[in-house]
Amino acid sequence: MVLLTPGPTPIHPRVQAALSKEMRGHLDPEVLASNRRIRGYLSHLFDPGEGALLAALPGSGSLGMEAGLTNLADEGDPVLLLVSGTFGERMVEIAHAYRLDYRVLRSEPGHPIDPQAVAEELKHRPYKLVALVHGETSTGVLNPVEAIAPIVQEHGALLMLDAVTTAGMMPLSMQQLGVDYAFTGSQKCLSAPPGLAPFALSERGRECLGQVRGWYSDLSRVAVYWEQEGYFCTSPVLLHYALEEALRLALEEGLENRKKRAQQMYATVLSLLEELGFSAYAAPEARLPTVLVVRPPKGLTEAEIRKGLYARGVSVAGGIGPTAGKVLRLGLMGESARPEHYRVFFWALGEVLGLSGLERAFEERLGLVLG
Ligand SMILES: *Cc1c(COP(=O)(O)O)cnc(C)c1O
Numbered sequence: 001m002v003l004l005t006p007g008p009t010p011i012h013p014r015v016q017a018a019l020s021k022e023m024r025g026h027l028d029p030e031v032l033a034s035n036r037r038i039r040g041y042l043s044h045l046f047d048p049g050e051g052a053l054l055a056a057l058p059g060s061g062s063l064g065m066e067a068g069l070t071n072l073a074d075e076g077d078p079v080l081l082l083v084s085g086t087f088g089e090r091m092v093e094i095a096h097a098y099r100l101d102y103r104v105l106r107s108e109p110g111h112p113i114d115p116q117a118v119a120e121e122l123k124h125r126p127y128k129l130v131a132l133v134h135g136e137t138s139t140g141v142l143n144p145v146e147a148i149a150p151i152v153q154e155h156g157a158l159l160m161l162d163a164v165t166t167a168g169m170m171p172l173s174m175q176q177l178g179v180d181y182a183f184t185g186s187q188k189c190l191s192a193p194p195g196l197a198p199f200a201l202s203e204r205g206r207e208c209l210g211q212v213r214g215w216y217s218d219l220s221r222v223a224v225y226w227e228q229e230g231y232f233c234t235s236p237v238l239l240h241y242a243l244e245e246a247l248r249l250a251l252e253e254g255l256e257n258r259k260k261r262a263q264q265m266y267a268t269v270l271s272l273l274e275e276l277g278f279s280a281y282a283a284p285e286a287r288l289p290t291v292l293v294v295r296p297p298k299g300l301t302e303a304e305i306r307k308g309l310y311a312r313g314v315s316v317a318g319g320i321g322p323t324a325g326k327v328l329r330l331g332l333m334g335e336s337a338r339p340e341h342y343r344v345f346f347w348a349l350g351e352v353l354g355l356s357g358l359e360r361a362f363e364e365r366l367g368l369v370l371g
Contacts (some may be wrong), residue, residue, distance in 0.1 A: 002344045005317040006137050006165065006291045006331040007061075007145040008187035008194050010341070011242075015190075018245040019238050026225075034237075034244050035226060041247035042198055045167055045255075046182050049175035052204030053219060055194040055226035056243060058236055061164045061185025064197030066094050067217040068160045069131065069179045072208050072295055073100050077128040080105060080121060080157070082148070086139035086321030087162060091131050097364035098213065109322035110139050112286040115147040123156045129158045135165035138321040140282040140293030140329070142166075153178040158205060164188050165290045167198075168250050170259035170304060180205035186239065188259075189290060191334030192246035193241045222274055250334075258334075262289040265337045268366045269330065270294070272346065276353065281327050290337070293323060293331040295369045299354075302328050314345050339366055 003208050022282055024031050039235075042054040057063045069091065072364040073079045079100045081091045084107040095102040107113045113132065129325045130152045145161060152159045160178040163172060167182060174182055182200035186192040201209075201219060203321035216233070250258065267290045270280055274320030277297025280287065296302050302318050308329060309316055317329040329344075331337075343359045350358035 002238060002314045003340050004331050004341060004345055005315055006329050006334050007185065007333065009191040009331055009333050010335040010347040012189055012194060012246070012249055012335055014249060015242050015245045017028070018241040019193065021238065021241050024237055026227070026237055027231065027238075031237045033242060034167075034240055035229075037099055038198075038240065038244050038247060039226065040201060041244070041251055044251055045172070045198070045247065046163075046200035047173040047175055048179075048200035048202050051191065051206070052174075053201040053206055053223050053227070054199075055222050056186070056240070056274070057123070057175070057217070057222060058195070058233065059197055060194055061183065061188065061197050062090065063217060064164075064183030064185065064199050065091060065162060066198075067199070068217060069094050069100065069129075070098055070214050070217055071212050071219045072158050072160060072205060073129045073214065074211055075099050076101050078103070078125060080118075080127045080130045082118065082130065082132040082143070083107070084111070084133065084141050084143060085109065085112055085136035085323075087133045087137055089164075089321060091133070094168045106143075110141060110281050111283050112141050112143045113148065115144060115151060119151045120150050121212045122151060122157070127157045127357050129160060131160040131162070133162040135288040135290060137165050137291050137325060137329070138323055140280070140288050140291045141286050142282075142288040143286070145179070149177040149179060160255075165288060165333065168255070168261055169290050169337075171255040172201060176204060186243050186246070189333045190242045190243070191336070193239060195236055196243050198243065214338070227240075246334075259289065262337045264366070265332050265339070265342060265367050266292055268362065268369050269332075269342055272358070272362055272365055276349075278328075281323060290331070290333045292332060293319070293327050294330070295327050301366070302326065305352055309345070309348050312351055313346035314348045316345075339363070
């Protein structure tokens with residue numbers, strides 16, 4: 001199966017090999033050494049500055065989200081949630097479950113959060129924490145964190161960033177932006193198996209730790225394992241090995257190069273799809289290069305196309321939340337943003353649409369983009 005969903009993503013052979021290493025205990029010196037290397041790699045991925053906590057939670061990306069909200073805000077703390085789709089709404093669900101004193105600022109589906117609206121809201125109320133999804137996977141929108149972060153900083157609030165569709169596929173500097181907590185999921189831009197949520201918590205963010213209503217997601221306990229190398233819980237060590245290898249691959253290629261690879265693939269795939277009658281869902285000025293969300297051509301439903309592709313060995317996603325039933329979502333994260341995979345995608349799409357030669361058209365176009 002060619003896995004072109006916006007997570008999980010295909011796994012590189014080196015990552016697959018890491019998964020079949022010999023089983024060891026979670027406090028085995030070899031595992032602890034791997035953990036130290038993971039922390040070193042994460043410092044390049046997130047660049048959180050001196051004194052930050054770097055680790056990977058044993059869970060999917062959503063655990064990273066829950067841990068951020070519950071460690072940085074206590075019951076009754078005012079929190080501003082910036083929502084531009086399904087994953088932003090997930091933050092609202094978590095804030096509700098933990099009885100945070102939250103307010104929500106929403107953008108129109110397909111459009112990014114307006115920094116001016118954030119500035120207006122922060123003028124009226126003091127917030128302890130502002131939370132933003134960088135790349136919203138349900139709509140394919142990239143939010144302008146570089147414009148929002150300085151506004152949040154000016155008001156003295158902490159900033160949490162869901163970097164699930166961006167960290168590992170583009171450079172990100174928490175200390176330059178002024179982000180206090182950022183997280184991702186191992187199965188997205190890093191193309192490791194699902195099951196770990198790598199994160200970074202700034203030194204300033206760490207001051208909040210220790211009063212969490214929760215046990216498993218208490219980041220001070222997580223720090224006992226990752227920094228003091230003591231027992232917290234039984235970690236999924238084979239997933240740690242795979243994550244280490246995936247991080248090494250990402251940093252060997254370079255984050256700037258990975259971003260360029262995603263952008264080139266995005267532009268090429270979209271231009272050919274547009275010619276076939278598809279249209280991008282996200283506003284042109286706010287397109288996330290790692291998730292291409294497209295409406296199908298007139299006369300065809302997304303489900304027909306998606307099922308036809310699946311029958312030919314290509315797995316893509318339909319819409320969720322505001323885009324449910326309206327779009328196809330194509331992943332360009334990590335190993336999915338490869339010409340050989342999209343060559344197969346266009347071959348299969350040609351079969352579904354009754355057109356031949358689409359895979360050659362794709363290759364020619366990509367050749368022009370790559371020069
Ligand atoms: C995938 C995703 C998550 C986390 O999802 P999990 O399925 O729990 O890994 C969070 N935020 C965004 C933007 C995502 O794309």
